Amino acid sequence: MLMNRRQFLGMSGATALVAVCSPQALAAQTLTLTHGAQQNVSATLKAMQQLAQQRNRLLGYPINMTTPPEEFFAWRNELAAAGFNQFSFNNVGNPYDHSHIPFNCHPFEKELINRFGAVYGFALDDIWGFLTNSGTDSNMHGLYMGRTILKGRTGVMPKIYFTREAHYSIQILRDLLHLDWVVVATRPDGGMDADDLERQLNANPNRPALVVATIGTTFKGAIDPIDAIQAKLKGRTAYLHLDAALFGGYLPHTAFAGDLLHSIVDPISKAKLQRYDSIAVSCHKFFGFPSPAGLFITTRTNFESFRAQFSQIHDPEYIQQVPGTITCSRDAVKPAEFYFFSSESSFIRQTADAKAMLDNTTYLLKEMNNHYSYLQPVRANDRSNTVYFITPSKTVVDHYSLATMQIDIEGERTPCAHVVVMPHAKKEILDQFLTDLRKT
Ligand SMILES: Cc1ncc(COP(=O)(O)O)c(C=O)c1O
Helix, strand or coil, rough: CCCHHHHHHCHHHHHHHHHCCCCCHHHHHHHHHHHHHHHHHHHHHHHHHHHCCCCCCCCCCCCCCCCCCHHHHHHHHHHHHCEEECCCCCCCCCCCCCCCCCCHHHHHHHHHHHHHHHCCCCCCCCCCEEEEECCCHHHHHHHHHHHHHHHHHHHHCCEEEEEEEHHHHHHHHHHHHEEEEEEEEECCCCCECHHHHHHHHHCCCCCCCEEEEEEEECCCCCCCCHHHHHHCCCCCEEEEEEECHHHHHHHCCCCCHHCCCCECCCCCCCCCECCCCEEEEEEECCCCCCCCEEEEECHHHHHHHHHHHHHHHHHHHHHHHCCCCCCCCCCHHHHHHHHHHCHHHHHHHHHHHHHHHHHHHHHHHHHHHHHHHHCEEEEEEECCCEEEEECHHHHHHHCCCCCCEEEEEEEEEEEEEEEEEECCCCCHHHHCCCHHHCCC
């Protein structure tokens, strides 16, 4: 027997619960929900279509809103024809090892990591990594690997070092990994103060150091100086992880490609020097991959040290390998799709995008200085695609989805906003933004 709404409301809570849990009641309920939900679905899709027309004015967050080229969608179709996204594929485990589950895209994942590893100057025979869910996920793997290696080497839990300008997720990961932490002071431009790092390292002589250097801090676009940091770490037990979520995508395609090189040859001793241990880069930021993903790249040597520790505690029998990844099941569709972004023609496109982005940032800064100098616009360095300034009106902040933050300017907490000039933020959009600023 189906009941009407009045009969239902007249019941006590417990009776109502039994009533809705009976199959008949459930059928009635489902019908009602389905009808309402269907209306909502159409309305929601319509709103999304309208929203899509405004995507170029997303200026406050580092997401590339450009639609990938047609060839990307053709590649998607090829993948679909091979079964991807048609039934369940799973990239569980280490893409460099044999997988007992054959339904994976490990060959594509391994190849794209090797290609990006080469872009970042890793020795070709010493690359390891995988495609993660996001920049945060890549950072998590970097910190977990660093913690495991340092603890294994010394028997002592490391302390983690980062600055106040690091992304907020670093603090979350610090909590997850139960790490004691040290906040390192910054220079006026927002980059890590290497002398303060040295002071802090000296104050903690009995603990290994897990250092996070941010190459492109979230709000200011500042750069922590890798070589100065490495110089302070010399002779200490340390692991240096780079959070290059945004800048890591485009710097290799600019005149500043050398900034992120993993290995360099010492000009005097001719010895090969490693400048960092691992790097995290987001795929949806500069590259414009249409959903969140991240690159995590380290050396094979680091992975082997990690594996040595990990396999002492965890029996890898179930999946027939030591995965090196925190999550068990991993997306197989994203690496197969992101493989597209590691092709020669994609690198050429990325070079053009990187140049346009930095040129447009220069343009924005110049125009703001010319017309709105009272907003005190700042670009932390010539590598940065970020300009921050005193917060304009709420209308402008909302219209362009500008991120806002209180920051110290000459000793005073000052409300600021920033524009991150991504590839979709072309001159026309920036001109509209500059015109709208006039009204504030
Ligand atoms: C420096 C930095 N690190 C990490 C992240 C987090 O990256 P994701 O959003 O890919 O998790 C961001 C995001 O803006 C960032 O700016």
